[in-house]
Amino acid sequence: MSHEHPTKTMCEVLEVSRSGYYQWQSARASARALKTKAIRAKIARVHEDSRGTYGSPRVTVALHKQGEAVGRNRVARLMKEAGLHGRQTRRYRVRTTDSAHNEPIAPNLLPKASVPTKPDEVWVTDITYVETGEGWLYLAGVLDLYSRRLIGWAM
Numbered sequence: 604m605s606h607e608h609p610t611k612t613m614c615e616v617l618e619v620s621r622s623g624y625y626q627w628q629s630a631r632a633s634a635r636a637l638k639t640k641a642i643r644a645k646i647a648r649v650h651e652d653s654r655g656t657y658g659s660p661r662v663t664v665a666l667h668k669q670g671e672a673v674g675r676n677r678v679a680r681l682m683k684e685a686g687l688h689g690r691q692t693r694r695y696r697v698r699t700t701d702s703a704h705n706e707p708i709a710p711n712l713l714p715k716a717s718v719p720t721k722p723d724e725v726w727v728t729d730i731t732y733v734e735t736g737e738g739w740l741y742l743a744g745v746l747d748l749y750s751r752r753l754i755g756w757a758m
Contacts, residue, residue: 610624642671642673642677642678642681645666646662646666646678646681646682646685646687647687649662649665650662650682650687654692655687656690657689658682658688658689659679659689662678662682663675663678695734697732697739713725713727719747719749721749722747722749723747723749725747725748725749726745726746726747726748726754727745727748728746729744730742730743741758743758744756
């Protein structure tokens with residue numbers, strides 16, 4: 604602003620001495636200010652690593668695990684100043700089968716089948732899904748009902 608208004612005028616309006624202004628301008632950052640700057644960077648890193656889901660309580664716990672002695676209120680204040688806030692992730696709801704249709708449904712033949720007396724008479728299958736780091740993995744398996752052994756599977 605000094606290129607728009609003379610420093611002398613600004614100091615008179617703000618009721619500060621010019622020597623005090625120049626001393627403030629040339630002063631180095633305090634130890635607490637430097638520490639706060641470092642904590643801000645760590646908070647941003649922890650928040651980013653959580654994909655924006657961590658709020659101040661969990662960020663504080665993460666910082667404590669990193670050996671940083673900082674209180675939750677300070678973390679909350681610094682997060683607010685930086686515009687960071689925890690976001691709850693939506694619960695993932697798996698949609699596998701659309702059972703609301705008019706198509707014919709295959710009958711369950713298993714109750715009508717006789718108890719198997721040797722291998723390879725009755726097979727049953729099922730499909731399930733497992734959440735992995737890369738997404739959902741679908742797993743199908745075929746089981747021999749006589750031996751209760753897994754005959755085959757596919758992912």
